[in-house]
Amino acid sequence: MITRAQLHQQNLKKIFYPDSVAIVGANKVAGTVPCDILMNILKADFNGIVFPVSPKEKFIAGVKAYKYVVDIQDEVDLAILVFPSSVCHMALEQCGQKGIKSAIIISAGFKEVGKDGLVLENQIKEIAVRYDMSFIGPNCLGVINTDPQSKINASFARRMPDEGSIAFLSQSGALCTAVLDYAYAKHIGFSKFISFGNKADISEIDLLYYLKDDPKTKVILMYLEEVTDGVALMEAAGKIITETRKPILILKAGRTSAGASAAASHTGSLAGSDEICDAAFRQAGIIRCENIEEMFNKAIAFAYQPIPKNNRVAIITNAGGPGVLTTDAVIRQGLHLAKLSEETTAILKKSLPKTANTNNPVDVIGDARADRYNIAMSAAFKDDNVDGVFVILTPQSMTDIDLIAREVAKVSSHYDKPVFTSFMGEADVAVGIDVLQRNKIPHYILPESMAVAFSTVYNFSQSVNHRTFNPIDIEETARVKANRILDSAISTGQKYLTENEATQILDFYGLPVIENGLAQSADEAVSLAVRFGFPIVMKVMSKDIVHKFDVGGVVLNIQSEQEARNAYMAIIENVHRKLPSAKIDGVMVRKMISVGEEVILGAKRDPSFGSVVMFGLGGIFVEVFKDVAFRIPPIGESVAKSMVESIKGYPLLSGVRGSNPRDVAGIVQCIRRLSQLVTDCPQIRELDINPLIVLDEGKGVFVADAKIML
């Protein structure tokens, strides 16, 4: 039985490569969507047959029109629906009857307008399922395929873009038109251009999988307003990147929208929806962009140039200042200025004026013309110490801008190393920029952007490796026992587990909890204290108390039997006084671990990504600096390790200024086990282990406190 996702992959072929298209709801009125879409298809020289379907017209633009799609005798591969939303279901029903499996629904007036629109949207979804159809939209600009085999412009964009190797998908149709115009001005072409609108049927996930296998697509760009299924998105991205090495760049809107919950837990207050999204994208290898310009700056680097084998850059410039700026940017991006070989330096010294700088950056000086650029570039490209070349130009009176641009295109074409350019200025350099763009040489207004783009490509190439995930070994009984406690708590209306219950669950999953006991009298407390050994910690256990410190329910550093007795009685008295309604289950007694680094581990359920795990150093690092890292389960060994190493405070764990390294391996294991716990137990809404005490390397880690919210 074929799944809906598999069906979409089949039907998407006819969306992008139809032999015949019916525009259902077409008309003759120029300037309207139903007319302009038909005209776009005809103007783009579509490689197939077009059937306008119009209730009123017998012909449109010289092409025979049909009253109903069922009147068309020939097979129709793709239907483009441009009727008003109120009758789209009727049109789609007829398409289904005709045996059409693929559709693009351009019409607006569905879910995005509210309840009434949602009803209409559900109607068309039901029809699509019934007829094994797939559709893109509704409420979209349409779809463009520049492949000469198809050349379909099934959209109401102003123009057909140039052919290229970049695929662009967008949830916003209006943004699509702006992007098309922007790209056209820069001679950036597309392989596929897709506005997916309300994604009522085919989603961005389906489109990603299609593009994974599209030989015309080298780079995938996406604009997203919401992440509906974050886990599926991460999985798709992971597969695409691992199997095809196609980079995925996403511009996701809504960075500043609220998402962090009220401070029920540290994790809850820190894990806003955008932080989670950020972490998830990074974990999946998705490159997140802040704006359209950045997205395309990086996209053209991927699409037009070979991947650098290493990160050593040669800078060729006719101006010292920009050369320095670029050098700063190179270093800031973690790249290296290539150390030119003696042979290269000798060539440059021999061929360039004495005033030229023959070290890197190579300054061919202000009066340089194309010949000097040729010499410098050729020498740099030939140098084995150089992995990529940056070419900077400032327009002096004698600078032959377009010739230099042609020289860049000519010289670089002989080498399998990337070249990036920055012809600084706007008016005079425009002619050169045009040459570069037409020759698919990445050009950037600011020289620093060359460094950003290069480092993005280089880092991506280094990070692409086959990610294997080995699940941690957890006994089945652990899952059963943990779920039993959680389900029981939920059934009694508990919002929080007691620390005792929480630590039990952590213990089932192999997280190292400090041995503890529950005392219900002062004598029991003393007896436990003696058993565990001083110093001791005591904490009140009550389903009615979340913040134990606030009610005087915690005593630390108890050093003797008498102190233990006094502490027990003080705790009981404090709670009775401050929260008389609280039902006390007892006082937890455990050994106090006073050495070690305090870290925080946490987890939170997320509507898009399922759950998220957080790690950070404790205390001020999390409270003030918010120096935390997030990852999405399942979390394997390497991801857990990278999570720990990614925080700014990591040197405190790895050993700094002569201090011993801490048990990072222990933290990594805890992260993995926590990841498995929250995957197995979706009842857990939020979880804090704060602190997890980390001793010296090899000496272990211990859960000192835990909260679980349901």
Add this chain to the structure above:
Amino acid sequence: MEKVDIGERVKSVVAKVLKMNISEIADGANFVFDLGADSMQSLELVAGFEEEFGIEMDEDKALRIQTVEDAVLFIAGYLN
């Protein structure tokens, strides 16, 4: 007024606004899907019905009417 009469008069308005023959207008015809009315013409139809029958209709409700049949029933409701 009889529904048949209302129907004839509704169709004559439709034929005039949509510039088509009355014979092409079936009772169950959908204004948009079968007869090709665009949004401007939908407004013209409402105005046409109001003028033909001397009534003032709730525009929102009137614009939700999808077929000739439904229009007849809607107008009959005003007249009766």
